Structures are given as C-alpha cells and as structure tokens.
Amino acid sequence: MKIYRSKKNGFTLIELLVVISIIGVLISVSFVGFAQARKASRDSKRRADLEQIRSALEIYRNDCKTYPSFLAQGGTLMGAETLCQGNVYMQQIPQDPLGSGYNYSYNRTGPNSYVLCSFLETGGGGDVSGCGSCGSGVSCKNKVVNP
Numbered sequence: 001m002k003i004y005r006s007k008k009n010g011f012t013l014i015e016l017l018v019v020i021s022i023i024g025v026l027i028s029v030s031f032v033g034f035a036q037a038r039k040a041s042r043d044s045k046r047r048a049d050l051e052q053i054r055s056a057l058e059i060y061r062n063d064c065k066t067y068p069s070f071l072a073q074g075g076t077l078m079g080a081e082t083l084c085q086g087n088v089y090m091q092q093i094p095q096d097p098l099g100s101g102y103n104y105s106y107n108r109t110g111p112n113s114y115v116l117c118s119f120l121e122t123g124g125g126g127d128v129s130g131c132g133s134c135g136s137g138v139s140c141k142n143k144v145v146n147p
Helices: 013-064
Strands: 088-090 105-110 113-118 142-145
Touching: 013 088, 013 113, 013 142
Parallel strands: none
Antiparallel strands: 105 113, 113 142
C-alpha cells in the first residue's frame, strides 16, 4: 500500500486571509465592548464622587449651619464660616475622570440647598434642571441635591 503525501507545506493565501479577517472581527468587537466598559466605569466614578462630595457638604452644613458658597475642584473644602473656620471637610475635592475640560457643577441655591451635577457618558439620570454646564460644551446628566 502506497501513501501519497502532498508536497504542500504551508497555508494557501485564501486560508490566511480568512483567518486574518476572523481575528480582525474579533478584535474590533472586543475594542467596542472595552470602550463601553471604560465609559461605564468613569460614570460609576462620577456618581461615587458626587456622593462623597454630598456627604462632605452635609457635614459642613451641620457644623457651619450653611452650605459653602463655592467648591474649587482639586482644592480643599474648608470651613469659611465663623462657626467652623479652619475645619477641613474634604482634603481634595474630586475632579472628573476625563480631566480638564470636564467638571462637576455646584450651585448653592440658598443657605440650606444646593445642586451638584456631573456629565455622564452612558446616559442620563432624569431631571437635571439647575445644573448649568459641566464643561467642554457638554450638558450635565446626573444631579444630586441636598436631602
């Protein structure tokens, strides 16, 4: 019995093109999924930052009997009122994960009320009236108010 072997030692051009195109499709699909996961992660960070700021604002109000007139992102939240002057309520106010051009919007609407907002990349959180701009020509989509 004679066994015939092909003298072909490699892959054909068509086989290589098929494999390369399949790998390309898989990579492009994974990049799209990865980009969405990164956006969702940044949005989660924004929500957590707003809750952290809200908590510090409530402690500030409890001590100072009013909310601060402004927040400097990246700065320190310190007591400016006579009752709480010099107290540190937050070492560093968080900044948006995308960096410069985006910010958290804080508006004190009265001695006992405020609106704190952020931009979201993956959707909105309902009514965001009173927020203003969150930087770089984008509108805010997430709002936290005093309880």
